[in-house]
Amino acid sequence: MFKILKYTFADLIRSRWSYVYLGFYLLLGFVLLFLNNDLSKAIITLMNVIVVLTPMIGTIFGIMYFYSAREFTELLLAQPIKRSHIFLGQYLGIALSLAFSLVIGLGIPFLVYGVAQSAEIWDFGLLLVVGAFLTFIFVALSVNISLRNENKVKGFGYAILVWLFLAVIYDGLFLVSLVMFDDYPLDKFTLVASMFNPIDLSRILILLKLDISALLGYTGALFQSFFGSGLGMIVSLSTLLLWSLIPVGLLIRTARKRDF
Protein backbone atom coordinates (compact mmCIF):
# COMPACT_ATOMS: atom_id res chain seq x y z
CA MET A 1 0.00 0.00 0.00
CA PHE A 2 2.78 2.45 0.88
CA LYS A 3 4.41 1.84 -2.48
CA ILE A 4 1.25 2.89 -4.29
CA LEU A 5 0.77 5.81 -1.91
CA LYS A 6 4.32 7.00 -2.49
CA TYR A 7 4.03 7.07 -6.27
CA THR A 8 0.54 8.56 -6.34
CA PHE A 9 1.75 11.30 -4.03
CA ALA A 10 4.88 11.87 -6.14
CA ASP A 11 2.76 12.09 -9.29
CA LEU A 12 0.19 14.50 -7.86
CA ILE A 13 2.52 16.76 -5.95
CA ARG A 14 4.24 17.59 -9.25
CA SER A 15 1.04 18.38 -11.09
CA ARG A 16 0.42 21.99 -12.03
CA TRP A 17 -2.83 22.06 -10.09
CA SER A 18 -1.08 21.22 -6.84
CA TYR A 19 1.10 24.30 -7.32
CA VAL A 20 -1.90 26.46 -8.12
CA TYR A 21 -3.69 25.19 -5.02
CA LEU A 22 -0.62 25.75 -2.85
CA GLY A 23 -0.10 29.22 -4.34
CA PHE A 24 -3.69 30.14 -3.60
CA TYR A 25 -3.33 29.30 0.08
CA LEU A 26 -0.01 31.10 0.32
CA LEU A 27 -1.55 34.23 -1.16
CA LEU A 28 -4.67 33.97 0.96
CA GLY A 29 -2.64 33.41 4.13
CA PHE A 30 -0.30 36.35 3.55
CA VAL A 31 -3.06 38.75 2.50
CA LEU A 32 -5.32 37.90 5.43
CA LEU A 33 -2.60 37.97 8.05
CA PHE A 34 -0.61 40.98 6.91
CA LEU A 35 -3.30 43.26 5.51
CA ASN A 36 -5.63 42.69 8.43
CA ASN A 37 -4.81 43.85 11.92
CA ASP A 38 -7.45 41.77 13.67
CA LEU A 39 -6.20 38.21 14.04
CA SER A 40 -9.52 36.65 15.06
CA LYS A 41 -11.23 38.16 12.00
CA ALA A 42 -8.53 36.68 9.81
CA ILE A 43 -9.16 33.28 11.34
CA ILE A 44 -12.89 33.51 10.75
CA THR A 45 -12.40 34.50 7.13
CA LEU A 46 -9.95 31.63 6.68
CA MET A 47 -12.45 29.27 8.27
CA ASN A 48 -15.17 30.34 5.87
CA VAL A 49 -12.87 29.77 2.92
CA ILE A 50 -11.59 26.43 4.20
CA VAL A 51 -14.95 24.83 5.00
CA VAL A 52 -16.18 25.51 1.47
CA LEU A 53 -13.01 25.24 -0.60
CA THR A 54 -11.32 22.12 0.79
CA PRO A 55 -14.41 19.93 0.19
CA MET A 56 -14.76 21.32 -3.34
CA ILE A 57 -11.14 20.78 -4.29
CA GLY A 58 -11.14 17.34 -2.62
CA THR A 59 -14.22 16.36 -4.60
CA ILE A 60 -12.90 17.56 -7.94
CA PHE A 61 -9.39 16.16 -7.50
CA GLY A 62 -10.64 12.82 -6.25
CA ILE A 63 -13.03 12.29 -9.11
CA MET A 64 -10.63 13.54 -11.80
CA TYR A 65 -7.74 11.46 -10.59
CA PHE A 66 -9.68 8.22 -10.45
CA TYR A 67 -11.20 8.65 -13.88
CA SER A 68 -7.93 9.62 -15.52
CA ALA A 69 -6.01 6.85 -13.77
CA ARG A 70 -8.43 4.11 -14.82
CA GLU A 71 -6.15 2.39 -17.31
CA PHE A 72 -3.23 2.64 -14.94
CA THR A 73 -5.34 1.18 -12.15
CA GLU A 74 -6.00 -1.79 -14.46
CA LEU A 75 -2.27 -2.26 -14.86
CA LEU A 76 -1.86 -2.19 -11.09
CA LEU A 77 -4.70 -4.67 -10.63
CA ALA A 78 -2.77 -7.17 -12.73
CA GLN A 79 0.21 -6.93 -10.39
CA PRO A 80 0.66 -9.26 -7.42
CA ILE A 81 -0.84 -6.90 -4.88
CA LYS A 82 -4.08 -6.85 -2.92
CA ARG A 83 -6.93 -4.83 -4.39
CA SER A 84 -7.65 -2.98 -1.17
CA HIS A 85 -4.02 -1.86 -1.00
CA ILE A 86 -4.15 -0.33 -4.47
CA PHE A 87 -7.23 1.74 -3.73
CA LEU A 88 -6.23 2.69 -0.23
CA GLY A 89 -2.82 3.73 -1.52
CA GLN A 90 -4.28 5.87 -4.30
CA TYR A 91 -6.87 7.43 -1.99
CA LEU A 92 -4.29 8.33 0.65
CA GLY A 93 -1.95 9.63 -2.06
CA ILE A 94 -4.56 12.10 -3.32
CA ALA A 95 -5.81 13.16 0.10
CA LEU A 96 -2.30 13.60 1.53
CA SER A 97 -1.05 15.63 -1.43
CA LEU A 98 -4.03 18.00 -1.08
CA ALA A 99 -3.66 18.21 2.69
CA PHE A 100 0.04 18.89 2.15
CA SER A 101 -0.76 21.90 -0.09
CA LEU A 102 -3.15 23.21 2.56
CA VAL A 103 -0.81 22.80 5.52
CA ILE A 104 2.25 24.20 3.73
CA GLY A 105 0.28 26.94 1.97
CA LEU A 106 -1.22 28.30 5.19
CA GLY A 107 1.58 27.19 7.49
CA ILE A 108 4.26 29.36 5.90
CA PRO A 109 2.34 32.64 6.28
CA PHE A 110 1.48 31.64 9.87
CA LEU A 111 5.11 31.02 10.74
CA VAL A 112 6.31 34.21 9.05
CA TYR A 113 3.67 36.21 10.91
CA GLY A 114 4.91 34.69 14.15
CA VAL A 115 1.75 32.90 15.12
CA ALA A 116 3.82 30.08 16.62
CA GLN A 117 4.63 32.28 19.58
CA SER A 118 1.13 33.64 20.06
CA ALA A 119 -1.82 32.20 21.93
CA GLU A 120 -3.68 31.72 18.64
CA ILE A 121 -1.49 28.80 17.61
CA TRP A 122 -4.15 26.29 18.68
CA ASP A 123 -6.86 28.03 16.70
CA PHE A 124 -4.69 27.89 13.60
CA GLY A 125 -3.79 24.30 14.29
CA LEU A 126 -7.45 23.37 14.56
CA LEU A 127 -8.17 25.21 11.30
CA LEU A 128 -5.60 23.06 9.53
CA VAL A 129 -6.85 19.87 11.19
CA VAL A 130 -10.41 20.61 10.09
CA GLY A 131 -9.26 21.44 6.56
CA ALA A 132 -7.36 18.15 6.41
CA PHE A 133 -10.39 16.23 7.73
CA LEU A 134 -12.65 17.78 5.10
CA THR A 135 -10.12 16.94 2.39
CA PHE A 136 -9.97 13.29 3.45
CA ILE A 137 -13.76 13.04 3.77
CA PHE A 138 -14.59 14.55 0.40
CA VAL A 139 -11.86 12.75 -1.51
CA ALA A 140 -13.24 9.49 -0.09
CA LEU A 141 -16.80 10.43 -1.06
CA SER A 142 -15.80 11.32 -4.61
CA VAL A 143 -13.72 8.16 -5.04
CA ASN A 144 -16.79 6.18 -3.99
CA ILE A 145 -18.82 7.97 -6.62
CA SER A 146 -16.24 7.35 -9.34
CA LEU A 147 -16.08 3.65 -8.46
CA ARG A 148 -19.83 3.32 -8.72
CA ASN A 149 -20.24 5.24 -11.97
CA GLU A 150 -18.68 4.05 -15.18
CA ASN A 151 -19.84 7.19 -16.96
CA LYS A 152 -17.46 10.09 -16.29
CA VAL A 153 -19.94 12.88 -16.90
CA LYS A 154 -22.51 11.32 -14.59
CA GLY A 155 -19.90 10.66 -11.91
CA PHE A 156 -18.60 14.19 -12.09
CA GLY A 157 -22.15 15.53 -11.87
CA TYR A 158 -23.02 13.43 -8.82
CA ALA A 159 -19.81 14.45 -7.06
CA ILE A 160 -20.42 18.16 -7.61
CA LEU A 161 -24.01 17.68 -6.50
CA VAL A 162 -22.90 16.05 -3.24
CA TRP A 163 -20.56 18.94 -2.56
CA LEU A 164 -23.20 21.52 -3.44
CA PHE A 165 -25.76 19.73 -1.29
CA LEU A 166 -23.57 19.57 1.80
CA ALA A 167 -22.01 23.01 1.37
CA VAL A 168 -25.08 25.04 0.42
CA ILE A 169 -28.41 23.26 0.00
CA TYR A 170 -28.31 21.38 3.31
CA ASP A 171 -28.21 24.62 5.30
CA GLY A 172 -31.10 26.01 3.30
CA LEU A 173 -33.28 22.95 3.81
CA PHE A 174 -32.33 22.94 7.44
CA LEU A 175 -33.40 26.54 7.94
CA VAL A 176 -36.65 25.99 6.07
CA SER A 177 -37.49 23.00 8.23
CA LEU A 178 -36.69 24.96 11.39
CA VAL A 179 -39.08 27.71 10.33
CA MET A 180 -41.81 25.32 9.22
CA PHE A 181 -41.73 23.17 12.34
CA ASP A 182 -41.29 26.10 14.63
CA ASP A 183 -43.93 24.80 17.08
CA TYR A 184 -42.15 21.55 17.82
CA PRO A 185 -39.13 20.97 20.05
CA LEU A 186 -36.33 20.77 17.53
CA ASP A 187 -33.25 20.52 19.72
CA LYS A 188 -32.60 16.83 19.17
CA PHE A 189 -33.39 17.04 15.47
CA THR A 190 -30.99 19.93 15.06
CA LEU A 191 -28.22 18.16 16.90
CA VAL A 192 -28.60 15.02 14.84
CA ALA A 193 -29.00 16.91 11.57
CA SER A 194 -25.77 18.82 12.03
CA MET A 195 -23.92 15.56 12.68
CA PHE A 196 -24.94 14.41 9.21
CA ASN A 197 -23.11 17.24 7.52
CA PRO A 198 -19.32 17.32 7.90
CA ILE A 199 -19.12 20.91 6.69
CA ASP A 200 -21.55 22.16 9.35
CA LEU A 201 -19.77 20.09 11.92
CA SER A 202 -16.41 21.61 11.02
CA ARG A 203 -17.80 25.11 11.26
CA ILE A 204 -19.27 24.41 14.69
CA LEU A 205 -16.05 22.82 15.87
CA ILE A 206 -13.95 25.86 14.96
CA LEU A 207 -16.44 28.33 16.38
CA LEU A 208 -16.62 26.41 19.65
CA LYS A 209 -12.85 26.61 19.86
CA LEU A 210 -12.81 30.31 19.05
CA ASP A 211 -15.56 30.81 21.59
CA ILE A 212 -17.37 33.44 19.53
CA SER A 213 -20.93 32.87 20.63
CA ALA A 214 -22.32 35.55 18.31
CA LEU A 215 -21.28 33.52 15.27
CA LEU A 216 -22.32 30.11 16.52
CA GLY A 217 -25.78 30.27 15.02
CA TYR A 218 -28.65 28.08 16.12
CA THR A 219 -26.89 24.74 15.70
CA GLY A 220 -23.67 25.91 17.29
CA ALA A 221 -25.49 27.41 20.25
CA LEU A 222 -27.36 24.17 20.76
CA PHE A 223 -24.14 22.23 20.56
CA GLN A 224 -22.61 24.47 23.15
CA SER A 225 -25.53 24.31 25.54
CA PHE A 226 -26.00 20.58 25.09
CA PHE A 227 -22.42 19.41 25.30
CA GLY A 228 -20.55 22.47 26.60
CA SER A 229 -17.53 23.74 24.67
CA GLY A 230 -15.13 20.98 25.69
CA LEU A 231 -17.38 17.97 25.22
CA GLY A 232 -18.92 19.62 22.13
CA MET A 233 -15.53 19.71 20.50
CA ILE A 234 -14.80 16.10 21.37
CA VAL A 235 -18.18 14.99 20.02
CA SER A 236 -17.80 16.93 16.78
CA LEU A 237 -14.21 15.82 16.28
CA SER A 238 -15.06 12.16 16.77
CA THR A 239 -18.04 12.47 14.42
CA LEU A 240 -15.68 13.94 11.83
CA LEU A 241 -13.43 10.94 12.37
CA LEU A 242 -16.39 8.64 11.71
CA TRP A 243 -17.17 10.69 8.63
CA SER A 244 -13.71 9.99 7.28
CA LEU A 245 -13.57 6.30 8.23
CA ILE A 246 -16.96 5.14 6.95
CA PRO A 247 -16.52 6.27 3.31
CA VAL A 248 -13.07 4.66 3.25
CA GLY A 249 -14.53 1.35 4.43
CA LEU A 250 -17.24 1.68 1.80
CA LEU A 251 -14.64 2.46 -0.84
CA ILE A 252 -12.70 -0.72 -0.10
CA ARG A 253 -15.87 -2.80 -0.19
CA THR A 254 -16.96 -1.33 -3.52
CA ALA A 255 -13.51 -1.75 -5.04
CA ARG A 256 -13.38 -5.37 -3.96
CA LYS A 257 -16.66 -6.26 -5.65
CA ARG A 258 -16.20 -4.28 -8.85
CA ASP A 259 -15.16 -5.52 -12.29
CA PHE A 260 -12.48 -3.60 -14.13
Next chain:
Amino acid sequence: MIEIKNLHKRFGKLQVLDGVSFQVEPGGIIAVLGPNGSGKTTILKTILGMVHPQMGEIYFQGNAVLDKWEYRNDIGYLPQIARFPDNLTVQELINMIKNIRDVEADETELVNRFDLKLSLNKKLGNLSGGTRQKVNIVLTFMFDCPLLILDEPTAGLDPVALIQLKELIQEEKQKGKTLLITTHIMSLVEDLSDQIIFLLEGKIYFQGSVEELQEQTQQTDLEHSIAKILQGDV
Protein backbone atom coordinates in the same frame (compact mmCIF):
# COMPACT_ATOMS: atom_id res chain seq x y z
CA MET B 1 -0.90 -24.40 -17.08
CA ILE B 2 -4.32 -22.79 -17.17
CA GLU B 3 -7.59 -24.59 -16.77
CA ILE B 4 -10.90 -22.80 -17.08
CA LYS B 5 -14.12 -24.58 -16.20
CA ASN B 6 -17.60 -23.45 -17.15
CA LEU B 7 -16.99 -19.71 -16.87
CA HIS B 8 -20.06 -17.46 -16.89
CA LYS B 9 -19.96 -13.67 -16.83
CA ARG B 10 -22.82 -11.26 -17.26
CA PHE B 11 -22.56 -7.46 -17.27
CA GLY B 12 -26.08 -6.30 -16.46
CA LYS B 13 -28.24 -7.92 -19.14
CA LEU B 14 -25.32 -8.67 -21.42
CA GLN B 15 -24.11 -12.27 -21.23
CA VAL B 16 -20.45 -11.97 -22.20
CA LEU B 17 -19.17 -15.44 -21.29
CA ASP B 18 -21.62 -18.31 -21.46
CA GLY B 19 -19.99 -21.47 -20.16
CA VAL B 20 -16.43 -21.15 -21.41
CA SER B 21 -14.11 -24.08 -20.67
CA PHE B 22 -10.63 -24.67 -21.99
CA GLN B 23 -7.21 -25.86 -21.05
CA VAL B 24 -3.82 -24.49 -21.98
CA GLU B 25 -0.69 -26.61 -21.73
CA PRO B 26 2.58 -24.91 -20.78
CA GLY B 27 4.73 -23.53 -23.58
CA GLY B 28 3.65 -21.99 -26.86
CA ILE B 29 1.61 -19.10 -28.16
CA ILE B 30 -2.16 -19.17 -27.96
CA ALA B 31 -4.17 -16.61 -29.89
CA VAL B 32 -7.58 -15.76 -28.45
CA LEU B 33 -9.68 -14.58 -31.38
CA GLY B 34 -13.23 -13.51 -31.97
CA PRO B 35 -15.28 -10.54 -33.20
CA ASN B 36 -15.60 -7.34 -31.16
CA GLY B 37 -17.50 -7.94 -27.94
CA SER B 38 -17.06 -11.71 -28.04
CA GLY B 39 -15.50 -11.75 -24.56
CA LYS B 40 -11.76 -12.00 -25.36
CA THR B 41 -10.65 -9.27 -23.00
CA THR B 42 -13.14 -10.47 -20.36
CA ILE B 43 -11.54 -13.93 -20.33
CA LEU B 44 -8.06 -12.47 -19.94
CA LYS B 45 -9.23 -10.13 -17.19
CA THR B 46 -10.97 -12.97 -15.37
CA ILE B 47 -7.75 -14.98 -15.37
CA LEU B 48 -6.03 -11.93 -13.86
CA GLY B 49 -8.72 -11.48 -11.21
CA MET B 50 -9.88 -8.09 -12.51
CA VAL B 51 -13.33 -9.36 -13.43
CA HIS B 52 -15.34 -11.56 -11.06
CA PRO B 53 -17.23 -14.33 -12.86
CA GLN B 54 -20.77 -15.27 -11.74
CA MET B 55 -19.92 -18.93 -12.10
CA GLY B 56 -16.96 -21.12 -12.97
CA GLU B 57 -13.49 -22.01 -11.83
CA ILE B 58 -10.00 -21.03 -12.91
CA TYR B 59 -6.84 -22.98 -12.12
CA PHE B 60 -3.34 -21.68 -12.73
CA GLN B 61 -0.45 -24.10 -12.25
CA GLY B 62 -2.86 -26.43 -10.52
CA ASN B 63 -4.24 -23.97 -7.95
CA ALA B 64 -7.62 -22.24 -7.87
CA VAL B 65 -7.02 -18.51 -8.33
CA LEU B 66 -10.33 -16.70 -7.87
CA ASP B 67 -10.10 -14.10 -5.07
CA LYS B 68 -6.36 -14.68 -4.64
CA TRP B 69 -3.51 -12.40 -5.64
CA GLU B 70 -0.18 -14.15 -5.01
CA TYR B 71 -0.41 -16.16 -8.24
CA ARG B 72 -0.05 -12.92 -10.24
CA ASN B 73 3.67 -13.02 -9.39
CA ASP B 74 3.91 -15.54 -12.22
CA ILE B 75 1.86 -13.62 -14.79
CA GLY B 76 2.85 -10.65 -16.91
CA TYR B 77 0.05 -8.56 -18.39
CA LEU B 78 0.10 -6.09 -21.26
CA PRO B 79 -3.11 -4.05 -21.10
CA GLN B 80 -4.91 -2.86 -24.21
CA ILE B 81 -4.61 0.86 -23.49
CA ALA B 82 -1.31 2.30 -22.29
CA ARG B 83 -1.97 5.24 -20.01
CA PHE B 84 0.21 6.09 -17.04
CA PRO B 85 0.46 8.84 -14.40
CA ASP B 86 1.32 12.02 -16.32
CA ASN B 87 3.89 13.46 -13.97
CA LEU B 88 6.09 10.44 -13.43
CA THR B 89 9.07 9.78 -15.71
CA VAL B 90 9.49 6.54 -17.63
CA GLN B 91 12.32 5.48 -15.33
CA GLU B 92 10.22 6.21 -12.23
CA LEU B 93 7.35 4.13 -13.60
CA ILE B 94 9.70 1.22 -14.34
CA ASN B 95 11.09 1.49 -10.81
CA MET B 96 7.57 1.63 -9.38
CA ILE B 97 6.47 -1.59 -11.04
CA LYS B 98 9.75 -3.29 -10.08
CA ASN B 99 9.22 -2.05 -6.55
CA ILE B 100 5.68 -3.45 -6.45
CA ARG B 101 6.60 -6.85 -7.85
CA ASP B 102 9.63 -7.05 -5.66
CA VAL B 103 11.65 -9.37 -7.90
CA GLU B 104 14.83 -8.93 -9.88
CA ALA B 105 14.33 -7.42 -13.32
CA ASP B 106 16.61 -5.81 -15.84
CA GLU B 107 15.02 -3.41 -18.28
CA THR B 108 18.20 -2.14 -20.01
CA GLU B 109 18.15 -4.68 -22.84
CA LEU B 110 14.48 -3.95 -23.61
CA VAL B 111 14.97 -0.20 -23.32
CA ASN B 112 17.76 -0.37 -25.90
CA ARG B 113 15.83 -2.71 -28.14
CA PHE B 114 12.83 -0.39 -28.30
CA ASP B 115 14.98 2.72 -28.50
CA LEU B 116 13.62 4.25 -25.31
CA LYS B 117 16.91 5.38 -23.82
CA LEU B 118 16.34 9.05 -24.61
CA SER B 119 12.80 8.91 -23.22
CA LEU B 120 13.74 7.48 -19.83
CA ASN B 121 13.75 10.84 -18.09
CA LYS B 122 10.76 12.28 -19.91
CA LYS B 123 7.42 12.59 -18.20
CA LEU B 124 4.88 10.00 -19.30
CA GLY B 125 2.32 12.69 -20.02
CA ASN B 126 4.56 14.05 -22.80
CA LEU B 127 4.99 10.77 -24.69
CA SER B 128 3.18 9.77 -27.89
CA GLY B 129 0.77 6.84 -27.93
CA GLY B 130 3.25 4.55 -29.69
CA THR B 131 6.04 5.37 -27.25
CA ARG B 132 3.72 4.71 -24.32
CA GLN B 133 2.91 1.33 -25.83
CA LYS B 134 6.65 0.60 -26.00
CA VAL B 135 6.95 1.50 -22.31
CA ASN B 136 4.00 -0.80 -21.70
CA ILE B 137 5.86 -3.62 -23.47
CA VAL B 138 9.00 -3.04 -21.42
CA LEU B 139 6.97 -3.16 -18.20
CA THR B 140 5.49 -6.52 -19.20
CA PHE B 141 8.53 -8.27 -20.62
CA MET B 142 11.17 -7.19 -18.12
CA PHE B 143 10.04 -9.80 -15.61
CA ASP B 144 10.65 -13.49 -15.97
CA CYS B 145 7.08 -14.86 -15.77
CA PRO B 146 6.02 -18.29 -17.04
CA LEU B 147 2.75 -16.83 -18.41
CA LEU B 148 2.38 -13.63 -20.44
CA ILE B 149 -1.02 -12.20 -21.27
CA LEU B 150 -0.99 -9.68 -24.13
CA ASP B 151 -4.16 -7.78 -24.96
CA GLU B 152 -3.83 -6.19 -28.41
CA PRO B 153 -0.06 -5.81 -28.11
CA THR B 154 0.41 -4.13 -31.50
CA ALA B 155 -1.78 -1.08 -30.88
CA GLY B 156 -0.07 2.09 -32.06
CA LEU B 157 3.29 0.52 -32.91
CA ASP B 158 5.27 1.54 -36.00
CA PRO B 159 6.48 -1.23 -38.37
CA VAL B 160 9.97 -1.30 -36.83
CA ALA B 161 8.63 -1.74 -33.32
CA LEU B 162 6.13 -4.30 -34.60
CA ILE B 163 8.94 -6.46 -36.00
CA GLN B 164 10.86 -6.10 -32.74
CA LEU B 165 7.79 -7.13 -30.78
CA LYS B 166 7.31 -10.22 -32.93
CA GLU B 167 10.93 -11.20 -32.36
CA LEU B 168 10.52 -10.63 -28.66
CA ILE B 169 7.43 -12.83 -28.53
CA GLN B 170 9.27 -15.60 -30.43
CA GLU B 171 12.22 -15.38 -28.05
CA GLU B 172 9.94 -15.71 -25.04
CA LYS B 173 8.36 -18.76 -26.61
CA GLN B 174 11.83 -20.27 -27.17
CA LYS B 175 12.42 -19.87 -23.46
CA GLY B 176 9.47 -22.17 -22.88
CA LYS B 177 6.95 -19.54 -21.81
CA THR B 178 3.25 -19.55 -22.44
CA LEU B 179 1.74 -16.52 -24.16
CA LEU B 180 -1.95 -15.69 -24.44
CA ILE B 181 -2.54 -13.05 -27.11
CA THR B 182 -5.63 -11.29 -28.40
CA THR B 183 -5.38 -9.42 -31.66
CA HIS B 184 -7.30 -8.45 -34.77
CA ILE B 185 -4.23 -8.68 -36.99
CA MET B 186 -4.48 -12.05 -38.66
CA SER B 187 -0.97 -12.01 -40.14
CA LEU B 188 0.36 -11.83 -36.60
CA VAL B 189 -1.69 -14.89 -35.66
CA GLU B 190 -0.50 -16.81 -38.71
CA ASP B 191 3.14 -15.90 -38.02
CA LEU B 192 3.15 -16.64 -34.34
CA SER B 193 0.45 -18.79 -32.91
CA ASP B 194 0.61 -22.48 -32.16
CA GLN B 195 -3.00 -22.65 -31.16
CA ILE B 196 -6.17 -20.66 -31.69
CA ILE B 197 -9.08 -20.27 -29.33
CA PHE B 198 -11.99 -18.79 -31.26
CA LEU B 199 -14.80 -17.19 -29.28
CA LEU B 200 -18.24 -16.49 -30.60
CA GLU B 201 -21.12 -15.10 -28.55
CA GLY B 202 -19.53 -16.03 -25.25
CA LYS B 203 -18.76 -19.62 -26.16
CA ILE B 204 -15.70 -21.36 -27.51
CA TYR B 205 -16.35 -22.03 -31.14
CA PHE B 206 -13.04 -23.58 -32.03
CA GLN B 207 -9.84 -24.63 -30.34
CA GLY B 208 -6.94 -26.01 -32.34
CA SER B 209 -4.15 -25.08 -34.72
CA VAL B 210 -4.32 -22.66 -37.65
CA GLU B 211 -4.15 -25.57 -40.07
CA GLU B 212 -7.02 -27.38 -38.40
CA LEU B 213 -9.15 -24.26 -38.64
CA GLN B 214 -8.36 -23.89 -42.34
CA GLU B 215 -9.16 -27.52 -42.91
CA GLN B 216 -12.44 -27.28 -41.08
CA THR B 217 -13.52 -24.19 -43.03
CA GLN B 218 -11.97 -25.38 -46.32
CA GLN B 219 -10.09 -22.13 -46.79
CA THR B 220 -6.45 -21.50 -47.57
CA ASP B 221 -5.85 -18.53 -45.34
CA LEU B 222 -6.85 -17.61 -41.84
CA GLU B 223 -8.63 -14.36 -42.67
CA HIS B 224 -11.05 -16.16 -44.98
CA SER B 225 -11.56 -19.00 -42.52
CA ILE B 226 -12.63 -16.56 -39.88
CA ALA B 227 -14.80 -14.56 -42.23
CA LYS B 228 -16.52 -17.81 -43.15
CA ILE B 229 -17.24 -18.62 -39.51
CA LEU B 230 -18.59 -15.12 -38.89
CA GLN B 231 -20.88 -15.30 -41.91
CA GLY B 232 -22.32 -18.47 -40.45
CA ASP B 233 -21.28 -20.71 -43.34
CA VAL B 234 -19.67 -23.39 -41.21
